[in-house]
Amino acid sequence: MGKVRFLFFAAVMCTFLAVTAWSTWNYERTFRTVTTNTQTSAWALAQLEIDVYRLQETLKLYQTGHADSKQLSLSYDIAWNRMDVFLTGEATRAIRQRFAAEELVRRILDVLQRHERAIAVPSPSDPTLAQMSRELDALTPRLRDIMVQNFTGPNALQETHLLDEAKIRNFAAIGILLLFSLIMLALLFRESKKQHFLAWNDVLTQLPNRAAFMHQLAQLTAAPEAQVVLCLVDLSRFKEVNDSFGHAAGDRLLAQIAELLQQHRNEEVYLARIGSDEFALVMFGNMSGYSWFAYSRKIYNQLERLLHSEDPAHRVKLNMGISQYPQHASSVEEMVLFADLALLSAKQDKQLHYQVFNRFMLDQYQRKRLLAGHLQELLAEPQNTELYLCYQPIINISQPQQLGVELLIRWNHPKLNFINPPDIIQIAEENGLGEKLGEWLFRRMRHDIARFPADTLRHIHFSINLSSSIFNQNLVNRVSDWLQGGPLPASQLILELTENIALEDVQLSRKIFTQLKEKQIRIALDDFGTGWSSFSYLKDLSFDKLKIDKSFIKHLDRDKRLPLFVQAITDLSHQLGISVVAEGVETESELRKILEIGANEIQGYYYSRPLSADAFLDYARHYLASNVRETRTRTDLA
Amino acid sequence: MNTWRNSLVTLALLGSAAHAMAADDVILTVTRSAGQAHHFTLQQLAALPQASIITATPWTTGKHHYRGVAISTLLQQLQITPQALKVHALNDFWARIPTAVALQYQAILATHVDGQPMSRRNKGPLWIILPLSEHPELNQEKYHNYMVWQARTIEAE
Numbered sequence: 001m002g003k004v005r006f007l008f009f010a011a012v013m014c015t016f017l018a019v020t021a022w023s024t025w026n027y028e029r030t031f032r033t034v035t036t037n038t039q040t041s042a043w044a045l046a047q048l049e050i051d052v053y054r055l056q057e058t059l060k061l062y063q064t065g066h067a068d069s070k071q072l073s074l075s076y077d078i079a080w081n082r083m084d085v086f087l088t089g090e091a092t093r094a095i096r097q098r099f100a101a102e103e104l105v106r107r108i109l110d111v112l113q114r115h116e117r118a119i120a121v122p123s124p125s126d127p128t129l130a131q132m133s134r135e136l137d138a139l140t141p142r143l144r145d146i147m148v149q150n151f152t153g154p155n156a157l158q159e160t161h162l163l164d165e166a167k168i169r170n171f172a173a174i175g176i177l178l179l180f181s182l183i184m185l186a187l188l189f190r191e192s193k194k195q196h197f198l199a200w201n202d203v204l205t206q207l208p209n210r211a212a213f214m215h216q217l218a219q220l221t222a223a224p225e226a227q228v229v230l231c232l233v234d235l236s237r238f239k240e241v242n243d244s245f246g247h248a249a250g251d252r253l254l255a256q257i258a259e260l261l262q263q264h265r266n267e268e269v270y271l272a273r274i275g276s277d278e279f280a281l282v283m284f285g286n287m288s289g290y291s292w293f294a295y296s297r298k299i300y301n302q303l304e305r306l307l308h309s310e311d312p313a314h315r316v317k318l319n320m321g322i323s324q325y326p327q328h329a330s331s332v333e334e335m336v337l338f339a340d341l342a343l344l345s346a347k348q349d350k351q352l353h354y355q356v357f358n359r360f361m362l363d364q365y366q367r368k369r370l371l372a373g374h375l376q377e378l379l380a381e382p383q384n385t386e387l388y389l390c391y392q393p394i395i396n397i398s399q400p401q402q403l404g405v406e407l408l409i410r411w412n413h414p415k416l417n418f419i420n421p422p423d424i425i426q427i428a429e430e431n432g433l434g435e436k437l438g439e440w441l442f443r444r445m446r447h448d449i450a451r452f453p454a455d456t457l458r459h460i461h462f463s464i465n466l467s468s469s470i471f472n473q474n475l476v477n478r479v480s481d482w483l484q485g486g487p488l489p490a491s492q493l494i495l496e497l498t499e500n501i502a503l504e505d506v507q508l509s510r511k512i513f514t515q516l517k518e519k520q521i522r523i524a525l526d527d528f529g530t531g532w533s534s535f536s537y538l539k540d541l542s543f544d545k546l547k548i549d550k551s552f553i554k555h556l557d558r559d560k561r562l563p564l565f566v567q568a569i570t571d572l573s574h575q576l577g578i579s580v581v582a583e584g585v586e587t588e589s590e591l592r593k594i595l596e597i598g599a600n601e602i603q604g605y606y607y608s609r610p611l612s613a614d615a616f617l618d619y620a621r622h623y624l625a626s627n628v629r630e631t632r633t634r635t636d637l638a
Numbered sequence: 639m640n641t642w643r644n645s646l647v648t649l650a651l652l653g654s655a656a657h658a659m660a661a662d663d664v665i666l667t668v669t670r671s672a673g674q675a676h677h678f679t680l681q682q683l684a685a686l687p688q689a690s691i692i693t694a695t696p697w698t699t700g701k702h703h704y705r706g707v708a709i710s711t712l713l714q715q716l717q718i719t720p721q722a723l724k725v726h727a728l729n730d731f732w733a734r735i736p737t738a739v740a741l742q743y744q745a746i747l748a749t750h751v752d753g754q755p756m757s758r759r760n761k762g763p764l765w766i767i768l769p770l771s772e773h774p775e776l777n778q779e780k781y782h783n784y785m786v787w788q789a790r791t792i793e794a795e
Contacts, residue, residue, distance in 0.1 A: 040696075051729060077758035078729045081788065084760060091696035091782075 005187075012180050023173040030166035041095030045150055048082050049143050052108060055079040056140065059133050062124055069122045076112065076119045083109040099146045104139065111135045202273040204251055205258030213272035213280055217332045220270070220284050221325055227288035228325040231281040231296045232339045233257075233303065236317045236347050238277035253310055260306055264299055280339075288324070296322060300354050319346040323357040341365050371419065372431040375411075379436045382443050387411050389444050390610035393619055394463065394581060394603040397595065400627035403620055404581075404601055406463040406496070407445060408610050409437075425467050434469030435478075442482035448613035449487060456617070457487060459624050463494040463524060468501045473508070476515040491520040494545065499531040506540050513541055524581065528569070538576055546573045550584020550604070557589040567597050574598065665763045666747070668716060668792045676716055680749060680763060683707050686715060689746045693771040696782060697761075704748035704767045709740040712747065713794075720794035725766060728758065728788040734795075735766070735784045743768050743776065747789065761787035 058075040061067035083105050086092050096102040111132060118128040200212040208216065220228050235257075242250035254277070261271050261279060270282040281299065283292045303318050321343025329335035338357040341364075346355040355361075378387045387409070394404030411419040428437040441464060449457060470478065483490055495516065502509045502525075516523060524545035525537060529552045537543070548566060556562050570580045582594045585604030594602065611619060666678040689708040694701045713719065723740065726732045739745070748767045749755060756762025765787045770776050 047729070047731075074728060074758070078788065080759040081761060082729070085697045085787075088699055089695065089697035 008187075009184070012184050015180055016177060019173045019177050023170050026169055026173075027166050030162055040091050041098075041150060044086055044092045044095060045101075045143075045147050048086055048105065049140075049147055051075070051079045051082040052136065052140055052143060055112075056133065056136050059129060059136070062122065063129060063133070065124055072122055073119060080109065080112055083112070095150065099149050101146050104142050104146065108136065108139050108143070111139065205255055205273050207258050207262075207279070208270075208272040210272065210274040213270075213274050213282070214332065214336075216270050216272070217282060217335065220282065221332055221335070226325070227284065228335070229283040229288045229292040229296075230323050230325070230335050230339045231283065231292075231299075232274075232321045232343045233261075233279040233281065233299075234275075234319045234321070234343050234347070235277040235307075236319055237315050240315045241311060253307075253316075256306060256310065257303060260302055261299065264295075264302065269295075292322075296320065297354070317347075318353055319343055320354045321346050321357065322355070328357050338362065367416070368427055368430070371413070371416075371423075372427050372433070374413070375424070375427055375433060376431070376436075378411075379433060379440045382440060382447065386413065387440070387444075389441070389448060389613065391448075391613060391616035392603060392610040393608045393616065393623070394461075394601050395607050395623075396601050398600060401624065402459050402461060403623055404461045404463060404494075404603075405616065405620075406603065407441065407465070409441065410610075425465075429467055429469055432469075434467045437467060438470045438478070439482060442479075446482075446485075446488070452487070452617055452620075454487070456620055456624060460620055461492050461494060462488060463496050465496045465526065466501065468504075471497065471501050471509075471512065473512065475512055476519060476521075479516075479521065480519060489520075494522045494524050496524045496526040496547070498526050499528075499534070499537060502537065502541060509541055517542075527583075529565075535572075538572065538578070543578055545579045545581055545601075547581040547583050547603075548599070553582050553584045553590060553594065553604070554586070555590075557587070557593045563593060563597060566594070566599075570598050666790065666792065668712070668794060670716075670718060670720075670794050680755070683747070683749055687711050689744065691744075691746055691748070691767050691769045691772075693767065693769050695767075695770060695785065697787075701771060703752050704746065704765070705750040705753075706746045706748035706764070706767070708744055708746045709737075709766075710744065713737070716794075718794050722795045724793040724795055725784075725786045725789050726791040726793070727786050728790050731786060731788075733766075733783050733786050739781075739784065743773060745784070758788060764789040 055075045055078075058067050058072050062069070062072045086096065086105050087102065087109070096105075115128055115132040118126055118132065122129065200208055200215075202209045217228070217230070220226060238250065238253075241253060254273075257279065258271075258273065261281065265271055265281075266287070268283060268285040268287040270280075270284070272280045272282070274280045281296065283295065287295065300318065300320055307316055307318055308314065321339045321341065323329055323335050323338035323342055325332075325335045328338050338361075341361040342355040342357040345361050345364075346353045349355065375387075378384050390408040390410050391405045392408060394406060396402045396404055409421050409424055411421075411424055413419055425437070428434050445462065445464070449462075452460070466475075479493070479495070480490070483493065513523060522544035524547055525543045526547050527549045528546050529549040538546075546569070548569060552562060552566050556566065566582075573580045579600045580598070581601040581603060582599040583603050585591050585594060585602050585606045587606060590604075591602060591606050608619060662679050662681065664677040665680050666683065668676045668678070670676075683706070686707045688705055689711065690703060690705040692701055692703050709723070720737055722737055723735045724732060725735060735745070746767050748765045749763060751760070751765075756765060766785050766789055768776050768781055768785055770781070
């Protein structure tokens with residue numbers, strides 16, 4: 001397309017040049033013809049007339065004795081020469097051929113030539129001279145006529161006409177040039193308009209883009225007393241539509257959304273597409289006062305309906321986050337940030353996908369930012385006391401000489417007290433600190449267990465929770481590095497994964513699992529029962545352990561249905577060769593029930609709450625001492 | 639001057655009386671700003687180094703051979719270097735020729751065409767000739783006007 005356009009412009013430029021050259025040449029030619037014709041012929045005629053008149057005059061003066069023979073001869077020669085010139089050469093050709101001028105001049109010259117002798121040897125009283133004078137007198141008025149005709153006759157006009165024609169041709173040429181210029185201007189104008197549109201608009205939906213959106217927001221908030229409501233619309237898990245149905249389908253959905261938004265917009269709503277799956281509705285004027293809520297709810301419902309029909313699997317979720325200027329925010333940047341926070345809150349909330357910004361969201365955001373900063377500092381100094389590990393024992397029913405333990409992270413913040421462990425993980429993940437956190441965990445564990453007697457440590461199996469960012473191809477190398485230098489052998493390490501971590505890419509997960517197994521590192525599926533609890537994990541990935549979530553264990557003894565699920569999971573796991581761990585066992589009757597069902601390992605307050613490293617060491621020593629003794633006794637007895 | 643005229647009177651060219659131009663008739667007068675006048679007869683001009691130009695003109699048919707004295711030669715002879723030459727003709731026509739043009743294009747004061755002296759009836763006795771055929775750029779009105787025929791007097795300016 002660009003090449004075609006270039007050729008077109010080149011052609012236009014060539015036309016410009018050609019027309020200009022032609023027009024100049026044409027005018028030049030006509031001008032030359034006209035001027036040479038008019039000027040030379042006028043001059044030649046006028047001179048001819050003068051010279052003939054002079055001859056007549058001199059002739060008369062000579063006859064009356066007032067001129068001498070030399071003067072007569074001179075004016076005779078001059079007239080002759082003039083007529084001779086007139087009758088030959090290119091310069092006077094045009095005039096010669098008009099008005100029978102040539103014939104007349106020849107006749108006059110003939111008169112001169114016939115009386116040559118009378119001029120050569122003159123006598124004032126020579127009747128031949130008088131005869132010559134009469135003959136000239138008879139002819140000269142016709143010379144005058146030709147003069148007049150040449151100036152005023154149709155031929156003179158014809159010359160003007162020629163010039164006029166040239167003028168018209170030039171006007172036509174200029175007209176063509178102007179036309180081409182206009183076409184070119186129009187094309188350039190269209191092109192620049194298109195460029196302008198592309199700079200400020202999104203190609204797919206034709207809506208303004210993020211740059212235009214920010215510009216518009218700044219303008220809308222610039223007016224004093226301006227009120228603006230910003231509503232951000234976001235599709236979570238939109239990527240899955242692209243992944244499973246192709247980008248064309250994804251694009252179509254986005255275009256439909258844009259169309260729907262366009263249909264419902266009014267003159268007090270500004271629309272923009274500000275991200276791949278993010279739209280903005282800016283409401284101003286009256287809309288920002290009272291009707292924005294109803295309007296945005298309506299849009300929400302309409303979009304919901306559209307998504308339901310276009311994405312029958314309901315994977316894509318619609319979220320809306322709203323902020324108000326100046327009620328919430330004092331600047332454009334704040335307004336966008338606050339709407340983003342509301343949107344984030346909408347995404348995280350399972351029920352309310354429509355959220356209006358409130359101060360609590362900002363507090364949360366600021367708290368997280370603050371914590372992120374702190375966490376980064378803490379992870380940099382491994383020996384800090386704010387961040388530490390707790391150890392919760394896991395009792396192995398069939399192998400009492402072995403003791404399991406799960407490492408739990410604790411953060412005792414000086415101002416905010418204890419931070420919820422999932423929050424710590426989330427903050428680390430959101431701020432790219434996942435790997436640092438993993439490294440810290442291992443380092444702190446090694447530090448804690450350094451004083452464990454080898455005889456005790458030998459019997460303890462450590463479970464560590466992995467965050468999603470470290471679950472990648474480098475996991476095995478990294479964990480091996482972190483274990484380097486002991487004292488814990490890889491065979492005593494269990495990595496706990498939640499469903500969502502391993503689900504992202506089953507192929508990759510399988511590869512990582514194989515690598516871990518080669519190092520004798522075991523893998524546990526954590527919190528089973530809280531997520532999708534899909535059997536496909538158990539089918540596709542070979543876990544060593546399965547941890548049943550505490551929500552299945554609590555009131556297990558009193559509920560009628562719960563044991564059915566737990567029993568089924570346990571039986572299936574056992575048939576797959578997976579060991580079952582029950583989490584959150586708190587009472588003796590829960591323990592009895594779960595033992596009845598056949599769980600292999602028990603974790604929970606019934607045995608012990610999470611302990612400090614020292615306390616856990618004590619616990620482990622006692623536990624192992626009594627069990628080893630018991631086992632020995634039993635063996636001895638046998 | 640008188641002895642010149644007397645001794646050369648017999649050498650006057652004869653033929654047709656009207657065509658006849660006595661060799662000792664003054665045919666060219668060059669005047670200088672100081673008021674000095676230099677007169678030349680055809681014979682005197684013929685005694686100066688000759689130059690020729692073969693050219694066509696708008697007033698003649700076909701190319702002809704013109705011979706005479708180059709203007710540069712004439713100025714050299716008179717040892718003058720004027721800015722321009724105002725050439726007057728017998729018929730009261732005149733033209734002002736920049737000396738630079740006359741020198742650059744080697745203009746001549748032609749006295750002969752195709753070996754024959756030029757009569758008054760045929761643009762003689764002197765015709766300023768520029769080499770139009772050799773230099774097509776000269777073929778325009780401005781230069782045509784410099785080509786004064788029946789030249790008689792030159793004012794050196």
